Amino acid sequence: MHDGIVWPLYLIPQDKYLSPTWLLGSSSQADVKVWPPSGDRIGECLGWNLTLGEVVVLCKQMADKWEEGIQLLNGIEKKYQYDNDRMFDFVLARAIQIHLKSSYNILRFYLTREKMFRTTLNKEKMEMLVEMEHIVHEEIKQSEEMISLCLKDSRLGYHSEAEGYKYYPEKLKWRIEQLNSVLINEFPTVRQKIANNEKLFPEYTGAKPEGLSMNSVANSGDIYETAQKIKNWLSFDKEKTGNKIRWASAYDETNLYFIISDEIGVTEGNIQVEIEPRRLWPVKYFNYAIGENNAGYQTKKIDNKTLTVIAIPFSEIGNEAGQDTPIRINLQYGSNVWIPKKPLPARLLLGNANPRDLGWVLFK
Incomplete structure (x- = not known):
């Protein structure tokens, strides 16, 4: 939830670890003076109490409930347009909405990816690929909207425990570039594999x-x-x-x-x-x-x-x-x-x- 809005997404499996959300770097480990962007080992943020599918359902409920609250705020925002403190509250509420929706999208992306790798029917694989493509486009829009919110309130992205910013406009722009790169490079590669009736990354799934x-x-x-x-x-x-x-x-x-x-x-x-x-x-x-x-x-x-x-x-x-x-x-x-x-x-x-x-x- 802290900084998923600047996580990259990987259609082609990388098996890269997740970076700590509470740190920018490590003073005790010379090789991580700055932690890299998180990878695709999504289970590292979940543990063993719930399955990925169960967490996706719960995150959707959180995002949907917050969206209902945003609709209520939209109905009263005009009343407070000259009250700077309240306008900052509206900005914060929308930022939290993006955090919740982005977390849901990230988890749903990897849930769908893992299912696609193991599905045998090409028609279903293509449907899942299209679903993930929509998620990437949505996350680009989410990052763009967060940039506009950061410009309205410079406190957004600051993490008190990390004593620094977990996200900011330039990092959000970097994420947008990464997501566009995935759309341009990785999706056509996987789409062609499906069209060729190839198994998807059998060295990763354990099939080969x-x-x-x-x-x-x-x-x-x-x-x-x-x-x-x-x-x-x-x-x-x-x-x-x-x-x-x-x-x-x-x-x-x-x-x-x-x-x-x-x-x-x-x-x-x-x-x-x-x-x-x-x-x-x-x-x-x-x-x-x-x-x-x-x-x-x-x-x-x-x-x-x-x-x-x-x-x-x-x-x-x-x-x-x-x-x-x-x-x-x-x-x-x-x-x-x-x-x-x-x-x-x-x-x-x-x-x-x-x-x-x-x-x-x-x-x-």
Whole structure:
């Protein structure tokens, strides 16, 4: 709500993080003296209590109710046209209206985009593309109107906690240019992909993932027996461990399993599983102390290796997680990690997790 009016919109997925709304930059992190414009990882502003569709419905209700209030104000504005304080109130009310409508539009844009990427019928894809095109045009008008309001009241856009302006006329003009660029460059690209009957960004949706991936195998009995039959193991830090610490994955109707085979004998440290079960959402962390058997974590000594099995219920991962939906993960075992981490600047509850540090788990 704070500065969505200057957020860019991306039709082509970028997987870029959202910048803090309460800061202009960071005095403690040299690489973010000025936070960049927010990206398209829309789930970072929502968390896990509501789905994106539910939030869109609620934001629409807020915007519609405020619009009703604006209509009431329009009926009395002329009465106060010579009262500067009241005229500033009218300007503020309209600015809030733009904030609410813009938030609704941003969320609706990404909800529609994600549906379009996964829809199979080209007719429906085209309809969704047209809907998003209308949203972009509407957001251009919203930014233009906010410029006129900022010129009437220079306090608009100032954020007391950030101690500076989150938006102002020049930044709003930048956003208008970005949105026009999306209309000129990205929409024709996607429209042509649909016309060519191409899948939309399968490397992003997981239909044809790029980068590292693990084929999770179906488990129908004892998980340790399944582990003994698995062929597709992946290494942690192969150069460091010499392929002696590896992992694999299995699943059944209720659980996702991570199986770690350790021929070195790590006895200290933690296991951390990072899971992004839904694209654009923050990762969830599942942490376990090595060697301490408890709920969801068991180890067994088999021949010359230790087999550790972590069982994570799909219900704990998220409502949309399941056997039909690939997910992205990273796995750390003591000081050994599957995909080397390049942490982002820390952002409170979001931590420093970087979506580019994740690989795929595919359910075969």
